[in-house]
Amino acid sequence: MPINQTYAQYSDLSVVSAMAVYFLALLLHAAESAFGRQALKREAKLAAVAAGGGGTAVAERPAPPPPRERPLPERLGRMGVALTVLGALLHLASLVLRGLATSRVPWGNMYEYISAVCLAAVVAWLVMVRRHPVRQLGAFVLTPIGIMLFIAAKLLYAEAAPVVPALRSYWIVIHVSAAVIASGAFLVAGVISLLYVVKASNEANPKRFAGLAARLPESAALDKTAYRVSVFGFPLLTFGIIAGAVWAESAWGRYWGWDPKETVAFISWVIYAAYLHSRATAGWRGTRAAWVNVAGFAATVFNLFFVNLVTTGLHSYAGV
Amino acid sequence: MAGILALLRNTWRGLTAMRTALVLLFLLALAALPGVLLPQYSLNSAKVEQYKAEHDVVGPWLDKLGFFNVFAAPWFAAIYLMLFVSLIGCLVPRTFEFAQQLRAEPTLTPRRLTRMPHYARAEVDADPDAVVAHAKERLRGWRVAVREEADGARTISAERGFLREAGNLVFHFSMMLLLVGLAAGKLYGYEGQVIVRADGSENRQWCNSGLFAYDSFRPGLRVDGTELSPFCVRVDGFQAKYLHTGQADVFHADLTYQDGAASLGNDPDAWRKYGLEVNSPLRVNGDRVYLLGHGYAPRFVVTFPDGQQRTGAVQWKPMDTTTLLSEGATKFDRPGVTDPEQRRKTQLAVTGLFAPTAGYDGTVLTSVFPMPNRPAVAVDVYVGDLGTDSGTPQSIFSIDRRMVDAGRLSKVARKNLELGQELTLDDGTRIRFDGVENWVSLQVSHDPAQEWVLVAAVLVLVGLGGSLLVKRRRLWLRAAPSGDADGTGRTVVEVGGLARTDQAGYGEEFTRLAGGLLAVGRPLAAPGGGRERQDVP
Numbered sequence: 090m091p092i093n094q095t096y097a098q099y100s101d102l103s104v105v106s107a108m109a110v111y112f113l114a115l116l117l118h119a120a121e122s123a124f125g126r127q128a129l130k131r132e133a134k135l136a137a138v139a140a141g142g143g144g145t146a147v148a149e150r151p152a153p154p155p156p157r158e159r160p161l162p163e164r165l166g167r168m169g170v171a172l173t174v175l176g177a178l179l180h181l182a183s184l185v186l187r188g189l190a191t192s193r194v195p196w197g198n199m200y201e202y203i204s205a206v207c208l209a210a211v212v213a214w215l216v217m218v219r220r221h222p223v224r225q226l227g228a229f230v231l232t233p234i235g236i237m238l239f240i241a242a243k244l245l246y247a248e249a250a251p252v253v254p255a256l257r258s259y260w261i262v263i264h265v266s267a268a269v270i271a272s273g274a275f276l277v278a279g280v281i282s283l284l285y286v287v288k289a290s291n292e293a294n295p296k297r298f299a300g301l302a303a304r305l306p307e308s309a310a311l312d313k314t315a316y317r318v319s320v321f322g323f324p325l326l327t328f329g330i331i332a333g334a335v336w337a338e339s340a341w342g343r344y345w346g347w348d349p350k351e352t353v354a355f356i357s358w359v360i361y362a363a364y365l366h367s368r369a370t371a372g373w374r375g376t377r378a379a380w381v382n383v384a385g386f387a388a389t390v391f392n393l394f395f396v397n398l399v400t401t402g403l404h405s406y407a408g409v
Numbered sequence: 410m411a412g413i414l415a416l417l418r419n420t421w422r423g424l425t426a427m428r429t430a431l432v433l434l435f436l437l438a439l440a441a442l443p444g445v446l447l448p449q450y451s452l453n454s455a456k457v458e459q460y461k462a463e464h465d466v467v468g469p470w471l472d473k474l475g476f477f478n479v480f481a482a483p484w485f486a487a488i489y490l491m492l493f494v495s496l497i498g499c500l501v502p503r504t505f506e507f508a509q510q511l512r513a514e515p516t517l518t519p520r521r522l523t524r525m526p527h528y529a530r531a532e533v534d535a536d537p538d539a540v541v542a543h544a545k546e547r548l549r550g551w552r553v554a555v556r557e558e559a560d561g562a563r564t565i566s567a568e569r570g571f572l573r574e575a576g577n578l579v580f581h582f583s584m585m586l587l588l589v590g591l592a593a594g595k596l597y598g599y600e601g602q603v604i605v606r607a608d609g610s611e612n613r614q615w616c617n618s619g620l621f622a623y624d625s626f627r628p629g630l631r632v633d634g635t636e637l638s639p640f641c642v643r644v645d646g647f648q649a650k651y652l653h654t655g656q657a658d659v660f661h662a663d664l665t666y667q668d669g670a671a672s673l674g675n676d677p678d679a680w681r682k683y684g685l686e687v688n689s690p691l692r693v694n695g696d697r698v699y700l701l702g703h704g705y706a707p708r709f710v711v712t713f714p715d716g717q718q719r720t721g722a723v724q725w726k727p728m729d730t731t732t733l734l735s736e737g738a739t740k741f742d743r744p745g746v747t748d749p750e751q752r753r754k755t756q757l758a759v760t761g762l763f764a765p766t767a768g769y770d771g772t773v774l775t776s777v778f779p780m781p782n783r784p785a786v787a788v789d790v791y792v793g794d795l796g797t798d799s800g801t802p803q804s805i806f807s808i809d810r811r812m813v814d815a816g817r818l819s820k821v822a823r824k825n826l827e828l829g830q831e832l833t834l835d836d837g838t839r840i841r842f843d844g845v846e847n848w849v850s851l852q853v854s855h856d857p858a859q860e861w862v863l864v865a866a867v868l869v870l871v872g873l874g875g876s877l878l879v880k881r882r883r884l885w886l887r888a889a890p891s892g893d894a895d896g897t898g899r900t901v902v903e904v905g906g907l908a909r910t911d912q913a914g915y916g917e918e919f920t921r922l923a924g925g926l927l928a929v930g931r932p933l934a935a936p937g938g939g940r941e942r943q944d945v946p
Binding site for chain 2: 253258323338340347402
């Protein structure tokens with residue numbers, strides 16, 4: 090099947106635009122954080138004055154008069170989310186155009202795969218923003234995703250091309266899409282768990298991470314959000330591994346052979362299994378469980394980059 | 410004695426505790442890590458040797474401790490076996506508990522429903538019996554117990570979501586089934602590789618008749634190489650296509666095979682056709698045949714001084730997977746020489762490089778493309794004693810260098826030849842590069858347990874779905890006659906709810922349910938007291 094160069098060019102254009110739009114969204118979220126903190130400080134000062142300068146300052150805020158319009162930080166944050174949606178649409182367009190250009194699924198090499206994982210992460214993030222009060226985390230979530238997308242598009246970029254015979258199987262649709270969505274979800278969950286650790290530490294001792302923690306939602310909300318996303322990702326990861334094993338049986342002659350990618354997938358799976366168990370174990374709830382989720386995040390990133398770039402295994406395609 | 414028993418009991422309790430299982434899970438993840446960070450024998454033994462050569466201090470130690478064979482190491486096995494013992498110790502009691510719960514009635518309605526995380530209340534003009542009848546109607550799918558309290562109040566205890574624990578148990582038991590299936594495969598399975606020439610000549614059929622038929626063979630622990638599944642294959646032709654970038658595009662081998670299964674409706678003598686490709690192995694008689702790779706066998710025609718001709722074509726080994734530049738050695742015995750002494754002086758080997766599409770760097774031959782567009786060889790010709798009489802096995806890809814070092818085999822010519830060109834040795838022997846043949850490398854795999862592993866894996870997924878999606882939750886309803894003295898059928902209805910799992914989200918369902926339960930008769934006071942707390946973990 091010949092490559093449609095026009096589509097391929099528009100795909101490249103889309104991904105660059107998506108990166109630019111994500112960056113703007115990131116700036117807006119950062120501004121939301123910054124202004125939000127100033128507003129918080131102002132209110133704290135007011136409260137301190139109202140309380141006659143004595144006692145704990147922020148314990149009870151005076152009820153502010155109902156605002157005529159949304160406060161500036163919230164408006165900025167909402168703009169950030171809107172831009173993220175726009176970025177995601179451009180990002181999606183770049184993948185769809187890649188697929189059209191090559192007449193195959195748009196995750197046939199490292200560039201496309203990481204790009205798809207980033208899109209899955211952005212979508213997971215947008216779904217969470219809709220369901221949970223976590224919008225303030227925008228800057229923290231978009232930063233790692235942006236960095237990964239940049240690495241994929243600048244350092245690991247591969248021209249639109251057909252894939253090798255080993256990848257020509259309908260299992261590439263099933264196995265890789267499950268891996269993409271699960272990885273995307275885990276990336277977001279890991280960032281949120283890391284922020285949970287910060288917030289929980291601050292709640293235990295207000296002196297720690299005072300600046301950062303002030304911009305974060307309640308630790309309970311963070312914990313719940315991270316758990317929800319992980320619980321969504323874990324069955325998908327399990328399914329992805331099983332689908333991979335079925336594919337490996339027909340492509341490589343065995344369903345499991347401890348290929349580096351298989352091994353790290355196994356390690357991630359064990360870590361996430363431990364995370365789910367740790368939330369039901371006395372003494373492990375809270376910060377410890379969150380660290381386990383962060384370890385899962387580390388394993389996911391390790392699997393994305395290290396396994397393909399440093400080791401050589403059967404999952405190496407198109408040079409990496 | 411009592412001390413020993415106590416020790417055993419405490420050990421068992423410790424091992425089956427969730428905390429221990431968690432630690433074992435972490436250990437398992439940690440123990441698998443060297444399998445990625447260090448080269449492994451099972452994946453690439455050459456890399457292990459290289460690593461050992463580069464790290465001469467830690468290398469041998471790591472080797473002794475099994476770090477180059479992590480997944481067969483005793484310490485790795487110890488961790489997962491402990492994990493599974495811990496799992497059994499946890500699962501068996503839970504199974505019995507679950508069986509009891511399935512038979513047990515839902516628990517009594519607590520005195521104070523206001524203390525439940527979810528609570529709603531209303532005063533209605535229907536009598537308690539009507540409220541209960543209405544509620545039973547609404548609570549279809551729930552496990553329900555209706556009770557009467559001393560003061561005349563009627564209560565309903567309802568519970569649902571038992572599939573959560575069922576899924577949980579299915580998940581964990583399936584994990585064990587999966588491990589058993591994996592182990593059975595390692596015991597009774599085998600895997601072998603063989604290189605077969607792809608020219609379809611009758612005498613080139615390959616049969617799965619025993620160890621000797623393979624170039625390399627990895628038997629399971631209970632496989633001795635006899636009683637392999639009988640079948641034969643013949644490779645009639647092979648096509649490999651590459652894009653102009655050198656990336657592989659199509660690999661296709663035309664197979665003919667004979668299924669030796671002595672079953673009804675199968676003619677073991679019948680030959681059938683199959684197009685073997687990557688991703689579509691031939692499944693025959695319980696075994697699978699895979700197309701692993703391909704390469705070339707340059708064909709040489711040697712014309713000896715007495716006019717006799719010999720043709721030789723053996724597979725040469727690809728050195729570079731992208732250009733298929735290959736190396737090898739094609740060996741000849743001089744025809745008509747019967748005296749061993751004489752033979753050991755006149756054996757001949759054509760060794761060197763083969764390029765499917767030749768490119769020259771000066772006179773040095775390289776390959777620029779993997780398809781045979783312009784085949785050429787750069788050969789060294791050796792004459793003398795190849796060492797094949799010594800009884801020690803030697804590689805088909807090279808000559809025995811020791812014979813050269815001992816001066817018993819000497820290089821007599823070196824030349825680049827393109828297709829059809831020939832070289833002449835001093836004694837008049839002519840060697841012509843006559844043609845190129847294809848060979849394919851096949852893998853035969855046998856794993857009698859893999860279907861069971863698949864079944865176990867699907868059950869793992871089903872169990873996981875149940876245990877993560879289903880919420881175990883309880884609901885209680887109390888319908889008490891109102892305290893008013895006239896007793897005109899006013900009833901206070903209270904509903905309380907509790908989710909027994911840490912997954913939040915019972916609130917919405919409860920609000921909806923309670924709304925339905927309280928909508929009975931004519932409400933006298935608007936449903937009130939509706940509130941929601943955090944679900945109790």
